[in-house]
Amino acid sequence: MTPAPTICLGFDFDGISVWPASFGLTGATAISRGEFCARVAAPRILRLLEREQVKATFFTPGHTVESFPEVCREIVAAGHEMAHHGYFHESPVGLDEAAERAVIERGLEALDRVLGVRPSGYRSPAFDLSPNSTRLLVEYGFSYDSSMMAQDFEPYWARTGDVLHQDRAFEFGPELDLVELPVSWSLDDFPQLEFVLSPPIAVAGMNEPGKVERMWLGDLDWMVEEVPGGVFGMTMHPQSIGRGARMRVLEALIARGKHHGARFRTCAEAAEQWRSTAPARRGAHAPAA
Structure with a gap:
């Protein structure tokens, strides 16, 4: 019997923080985009999910x-998963270990104090990790990460201690007890739909929603046909997918998933499902599959 596909609807609920932290924008207009994300788009998405x-x-x-x-609190009360995404949308790249620890701990403290949540999952702002990140995630008790791209529709074990040599083969570090739920920029709404101008950074998505819908449904159909039991991991931002007609894209994705008999799981559920049948972790210097 062919295993059912899994769909993980992941929302990076950045709020205000993404604009000053990632783009250096602190003006009233940028802040208002973060306010739209939290006050308008997120509740709109919650109503659809319900x-x-x-x-x-x-x-x-x-x-x-x-x-x-x-x-x-509404997100948690509705039974959705809250996962760690930094404190102020800080990229770990460029942080020393002490600073990265401080960001992890500050995010954990806020989730615990305000929501009573201890997250099992982490996604790095901007999909980027430091050399210390995966090791620290294991140390702080995380079960999974969702920041890397070595697969498209299949989870795998994250590693630590990789070494990039320019004069000989890449050196693969040991696999960790940390499930990686892979991501892709092509399954991320922000570069497809947003406009940001903050020199030297320019994001000029502004695609019409139909194009994005065709891309995503095409990938979902391919996964169902070619990767039995695959995990379709989406990265969406309430401020992007939650504006106007873009919501129809999310509706279409859910409808197509139901047509395929997919199971909609939280990322934590998908990670634990994969972990239950995962291959043994490999030691240092083992090449990736």
Whole structure:
């Protein structure tokens, strides 16, 4: 019997923090985009998820939890997963170990104090990790990460201690007790739909929703046909997918998933499901599959 596909609807609930932290934008207009994310888009998405009776994962910075506690409590009360996404949408790249620890701990503290949540999952802001990140996630008790791209529709064990040599083969570090739920920029709504101008950074998505819908449904159909029991991991941002007609894209994705008999799982559920039948972890220097 062919195993059912899994769909993980992941929302990076950045709120205000993404604009100053990632783009250096602190003006009133940028802040208002974060306010739209929390006050308008997130509740709109919650209503859709309730109507469709599907669960999702909200990767949420501690700053969002503290700034918009009411909607964060609604997310938890509805049975959705809250996962770690930094404190102020900080990229771990460029942080020394002490600073990265401080960001992890500050995010954990906010989630615990405001929501009573101890997250099992983590997604790095901007999909980037430091050399210390995966090892620290294991140390702090995380079960999974969702920041890397070595697979498209199959989880795998994350590693630590990789070494990039420019004069000989890449050196693969040992696998960790940390499930990696892979991501992809092509299954991320932000570069497809958002416009940001903050020199030297420019994001000029602004695609019409139909194009994005065709991309995503095409990948979902391919996974169902070619990767039995695959995990379709989405990265969406309430401020992007939750504006106007873009909501129809999310509706279409859910409808197509139901047509395929997919199971809508939180990322934590998908990670634990994979862990239950996962291959043994490999030691240092083992090449990736």
